[in-house]
Amino acid sequence: MLSEFFAARWRIRALQDGPAGAVFEGFAQALSHMRYAPITARRHLRAAEHFVDWTDRQRLSVPDLNVQALERFGRHLARCRCPYAHAHRINVLRGASTFLTYLRDAHLIPASALNDALQEPVLLSAFSQWMRQQRGTCAATLTNYSHPIRELLNQLGEVPSRWDVHHLRAFVLEKSRGSGWAATKTCTTALRMFVRFLIADGRCATGFEAAIPTVAHWRLSALPRYLQPDEVERLIESCDRTTPVGRRDRAILLLLARVGLRAGDIAHLCLSDIDWRGAWIHVCGKSRRHTRLPLTQEVGQAIVAYLQNGRPQTNADTVFVCCRAPFRAFGSSCAISVIVDGALRRAGVVRPSRGAAHLLRHSVATSMLREGASLQDIAAILRHRSIQTTQIYAKVDVTALRPIAQPWPEVRRHAH
Numbered sequence: 001m002l003s004e005f006f007a008a009r010w011r012i013r014a015l016q017d018g019p020a021g022a023v024f025e026g027f028a029q030a031l032s033h034m035r036y037a038p039i040t041a042r043r044h045l046r047a048a049e050h051f052v053d054w055t056d057r058q059r060l061s062v063p064d065l066n067v068q069a070l071e072r073f074g075r076h077l078a079r080c081r082c083p084y085a086h087a088h089r090i091n092v093l094r095g096a097s098t099f100l101t102y103l104r105d106a107h108l109i110p111a112s113a114l115n116d117a118l119q120e121p122v123l124l125s126a127f128s129q130w131m132r133q134q135r136g137t138c139a140a141t142l143t144n145y146s147h148p149i150r151e152l153l154n155q156l157g158e159v160p161s162r163w164d165v166h167h168l169r170a171f172v173l174e175k176s177r178g179s180g181w182a183a184t185k186t187c188t189t190a191l192r193m194f195v196r197f198l199i200a201d202g203r204c205a206t207g208f209e210a211a212i213p214t215v216a217h218w219r220l221s222a223l224p225r226y227l228q229p230d231e232v233e234r235l236i237e238s239c240d241r242t243t244p245v246g247r248r249d250r251a252i253l254l255l256l257a258r259v260g261l262r263a264g265d266i267a268h269l270c271l272s273d274i275d276w277r278g279a280w281i282h283v284c285g286k287s288r289r290h291t292r293l294p295l296t297q298e299v300g301q302a303i304v305a306y307l308q309n310g311r312p313q314t315n316a317d318t319v320f321v322c323c324r325a326p327f328r329a330f331g332s333s334c335a336i337s338v339i340v341d342g343a344l345r346r347a348g349v350v351r352p353s354r355g356a357a358h359l360l361r362h363s364v365a366t367s368m369l370r371e372g373a374s375l376q377d378i379a380a381i382l383r384h385r386s387i388q389t390t391q392i393y394a395k396v397d398v399t400a401l402r403p404i405a406q407p408w409p410e411v412r413r414h415a416h
Helices: 009-016 021-033 037-059 066-076 089-106 121-136 139-156 165-177 181-200 229-237 243-258 262-268 297-308 334-345 357-370 374-384 387-396 399-404
Strands: 280-283 290-294
Touching: 009 021, 021 037, 021 089, 037 066, 037 089, 066 089, 121 139, 121 181, 139 165, 139 181, 165 181, 229 243, 229 334, 229 357, 243 262, 243 297, 243 334, 243 357, 262 357, 280 374, 334 357, 357 374, 374 387
Parallel strands: none
Antiparallel strands: 280 290
């Protein structure tokens, strides 16, 4: 398989006769299977050769390789005088990291070898397991919860019996000073659930969760941020339909702007979720609620154009995958926001808020309301569990609100 990336026989022999010749052959086969471009695959193979050569001089064998060895190798690159030193340090580290991932997937090193040196706190691991078993919480939510919990454990210690109300409240207030309402709400929710777990496990006194203050927020106090219809069309038209990336991005933008999907819905959308005969899209949204949404002709044609002439060959079962090897599913919904953010820059559209992908979801609801759709219809499309969530969009219908607006009271001054 090395012959697929190197033409010179002496170069192939040099790799095969090295300390990890058989491993390089398997690594080359894995790079080919993941459809890496030849130039990128050669760069990764050279980086792996450099890494193995350094580890051999450090008297480390392949089974001994782990993330700590990779960190030491990175420090070596800063002062490297090896024959491979002409390569860029970042590219070498990326190739060595890819090589470590291959070793783990091939079971040549244990899975724990790629874990960070900092182990997850025992209480946090127990909490995550409890949340999965008792509440069916998904991995993404647990990841969001883990950040404030880890900070809390670092600051107050891992013995909850020694905590007191004042320290717990002070931690929340300190976190809220540099965060917005949504981030603070996530923090308080995570900590409140964590304290409830500690109470259920007998590590805290009952009622201790009341020490976590409630975040002040007035429902319907803000206006939803949205784009004008012409700005949405400019976003969609900014995608180059002649390129695979442009076809992918256009299909994603149409799902956001026409169907009102969330970024997470698109990132996890699978090929089996599309019913082509019935023209439906099956979506598993928040709280794992399964919903069926209509697939319009425009959106369907955009997805077909991407699947037929844009989506690379891959074993991933998601509709949308990365445009560069390895061709796999998006790591998170943040990738969808990055795509929307790029379209905003291309189209020269100034976004009215910090969001990106969710901005188009708000725009869908606003356009539907202005075209005469009821709040019940909008709630059905956006998959809101309560009509109260949809009521915020009533505030943007200025034309409908104008007849019921009351005149501002004036006070007449009497002349003396």
